[in-house]
Amino acid sequence: MLGQIQTAARNNGRSDPVTLLIQGLVAPPAQVVSNSLSYTEKFLKGVRDADMLSRQNERLTAELEGMKQYQETLDRLQGQIDALREMNDYVAPPTRKKVYANIIGQSPGQNSIIIDRGANDGIKKYQPVIAAKGLVGIIEVADANRSRVLLITSPAIKISAAIEGEPRIIGIISGATATRLSMGVFGSTDVLVGSPVVTSGISEYIPAGIRIGIVIESVDDEKFGAKRVFVLPSLVMGELSEVFVLK
Amino acid sequence: MSRIRPFLTLFFAFWLGAALQLAAAPHMTIAGAAPDILLIVALSSAVFFQPTIGAVLGFVGGLLHGGVAGADTSSLTISSTLVSYAAGYVSRLDLDVRPWYVGLVVLAGTVVSHLLLMIPAPPPETWPYLRATIVAAMYNGVLAIPLYALMRRTLRPKVN
Numbered sequence: 001m002l003g004q005i006q007t008a009a010r011n012n013g014r015s016d017p018v019t020l021l022i023q024g025l026v027a028p029p030a031q032v033v034s035n036s037l038s039y040t041e042k043f044l045k046g047v048r049d050a051d052m053l054s055r056q057n058e059r060l061t062a063e064l065e066g067m068k069q070y071q072e073t074l075d076r077l078q079g080q081i082d083a084l085r086e087m088n089d090y091v092a093p094p095t096r097k098k099v100y101a102n103i104i105g106q107s108p109g110q111n112s113i114i115i116d117r118g119a120n121d122g123i124k125k126y127q128p129v130i131a132a133k134g135l136v137g138i139i140e141v142a143d144a145n146r147s148r149v150l151l152i153t154s155p156a157i158k159i160s161a162a163i164e165g166e167p168r169i170i171g172i173i174s175g176a177t178a179t180r181l182s183m184g185v186f187g188s189t190d191v192l193v194g195s196p197v198v199t200s201g202i203s204e205y206i207p208a209g210i211r212i213g214i215v216i217e218s219v220d221d222e223k224f225g226a227k228r229v230f231v232l233p234s235l236v237m238g239e240l241s242e243v244f245v246l247k
Numbered sequence: 248m249s250r251i252r253p254f255l256t257l258f259f260a261f262w263l264g265a266a267l268q269l270a271a272a273p274h275m276t277i278a279g280a281a282p283d284i285l286l287i288v289a290l291s292s293a294v295f296f297q298p299t300i301g302a303v304l305g306f307v308g309g310l311l312h313g314g315v316a317g318a319d320t321s322s323l324t325i326s327s328t329l330v331s332y333a334a335g336y337v338s339r340l341d342l343d344v345r346p347w348y349v350g351l352v353v354l355a356g357t358v359v360s361h362l363l364l365m366i367p368a369p370p371p372e373t374w375p376y377l378r379a380t381i382v383a384a385m386y387n388g389v390l391a392i393p394l395y396a397l398m399r400r401t402l403r404p405k406v407n
Contacts, residue, residue, distance in 0.1 A: 002310075003321035015317065022265065022314025029266035030315075037274055 080241060086132035087244055093207050098244040099123060104146065108237070111154030111175060113137075115243060118145045122247045126205045131243045134211030134234035135159075135199060139245065147245075151237055152212065153178050161212055162200040163191055163229065170200050173212065173231065181213060181231040189227075191218040197231045207246065256401040257292055260394075261307055264288040269315040280382035283357060285312040287387050289331045290356045291395045294349055295402045298335030305331025319368070326363035330356040349395040354388030 002018065009016035015023075046053075092098050099121050105114030117123050119142045129136040129149045137151040138159070150157050153175040161173040161183055171185035183197065195215045201208025217230040268284045275282055289308030293301030309327030313320030334352050337344060361380040370376035 002324065003319070006313075006320055016320075018310065018320070019314045019317060022311055023317075025262065026265040026269055026311070026315050029263060030269040033266050034270035037271055041274070 083132040084242060087130070087242065090130065090244075092246055096207065096246045097122075099247050100242065100244045101129075101147075102242060103240055106238075108178070111137075111151045111156070111178075112140065113149045113151065113237075113240070115147050115149060115245070116145070117245060118143045118147050120144050121245075123147050123245055124247065128199075128206045128210065128246050129243050130210055130246060131235055131240055134213070135206075136235060136237075136240065136243050138205070149243075151175065152181060152233060152235075153237060159206065159212075160200040160202040161197050161231075162208075163215060164196045164198060165192060170202065171229070173197070176230065178237070179232065180216075181233055183229040183231055184221075185227045185229055186225070191215055191227065191229050193217065197229075205246075253402050256398065257304070260288050260292065260398065261285070261311060264308075265311045265315050268312060277386055278379075278382045280379045280386055282386050282390055283312070283360075283383060284390075285309075285315075286327055286330075286357060286360060287353055287391050287394060289327055290334045290353045291349055291391045291398060292402065293331040293334040294337040294344060294352060294395070295398070296335055296338060298332045298339075301335025301338075302328050302332035305329070305334075322364055322367045326360045329363065330360045333359075346392040346396045346399075350388040350392045353391035354384045357384035357387045 002016075006016040006019070009019075087098075087100075090098070099117050101115035101117040103113050104116045107113070113136075115129070123139055123142045125139050125142055127139045129139065135152055137149045137154070137157065139147050140150040141148040152159065152173070155175045157174050159173050161171060163169040163171070163183070163185070167189065169185050169189055169191065171183045173181050173183040176182040181197075185191070193215050197212045197215060199206050199208055199210040199212065211234050213231040213233040215229055216232045219228045219230075221228050264284045264287070272281045272284055285308040289305045293304050296304070305328040306324055308331065309324035310320060312318075312327070313323045316323075334356055337348070337352060342348075358380060361376075361383070365373075365376070
C-alpha cells in the first residue's frame, strides 16, 4: 500500500506524505550532523595541509618580495628610459654634438660630480652638462677618460641666464644652496614668481634655451639698484644618473 | 518510566540513525561501500526483542531509510523487516549475547538484506555489487559492536 502511495505521488511529480514527514523530522539533526562533519573535515584538512600551506606561504612571500623588487627595478629603469628619451629629444645646435655620459661619482660638499667621459671624447673645460630636466653644470676639469662637473648649485659657478617673459630679463646666475640658485639682475623690472629661467646664450660654450629652473622669490637690492632673484633648480642633483655634454 | 525508557531509547536511536544516514553515511565510505546505519540500528535493537517486535523495528528502519533516501520504500522495508524478524530469534537463544555476536548478526543480516534487494531491482553488474555488499556487511558488523554495547545499557535490563 505504501509502495502504491509512493508510486502515485511520484507519478504526480511529488514526494509521498510519509517521505515528506520523515525528511521533515530528520532534516534538523541531519543539518547539525552535516555542519559538524563539514567543520571537522575543514579542521582536519587544515591540520593535514598545515605544513604544505606553511611552505606555500613562505614561497608566496618570497615571490611577493621578488615581485616588489622587480617592480622597483622596472620603475627605476622606466624613469631612466624617460630621462634618456627627454635627453634625446633635446636638439643640439648644428655646430655642437651630444656626448652621453654616466655619473660615476658625486661630491655634494664641493657641488661637483664625476662623469665617465673626458678629453678623449672631445670634452673640454666650460662645456655645459645637461640632463633631461635641464642644465646640470659645466665641465670644470677634463681628464683623459673622466671629467669633473661643477654643478649649478655651486656658488663658484657664474652662468648667464634669462628669465623668460615680456620683457626677457638677463642676469648672472650662481648657486646659493643645494636647492636654491641666486640671480642678480639690473633695473627695477617686475619679475613674476613662477617664470621659467633658461640659459641666455651669451656665452661661448653654453647655448640659449637650456632650462635652469623657475623663479621662486624676487628681492630689491636698493643699495646697488639691482634686483636679486631666487630660482628653484629644475634638477634634483641626487637623482641624476645619465647626462650628456654638449661639445 | 521503565516502560517508556526503551521506547525513548529506540526513538532516539532511529531518529539519530536517520540523521546520520542522511548526512554522515555518504562521508563514511570505505572501498566504495557506505554503512547502512538504519539497518545497523534495526538489527542491533532487534536482538533484544521477540521476532515480531524485531520485525516492527526492521519495518521502521526500512521506512526511515526509504524516506531519507527518497528511494523505493517497499523493497527497503520488506528486506529490513525480514532480516530484523530473523535477528529477533537471537533473544530466544539461551546464551549470553556478546557485542561481537551482534556484529556477526548484523554482518549476516546486511548480506541477506542486500541479496533480497537484488530481487526487485537487479544491479547492472552483479560482482561489483556483491563485493560492495560484503564490504558494507563487514563495515556494518564492526559499527554494530559499539552500538549494541551502548543500547544494552538501556534495553537489556528491561527485557528477557
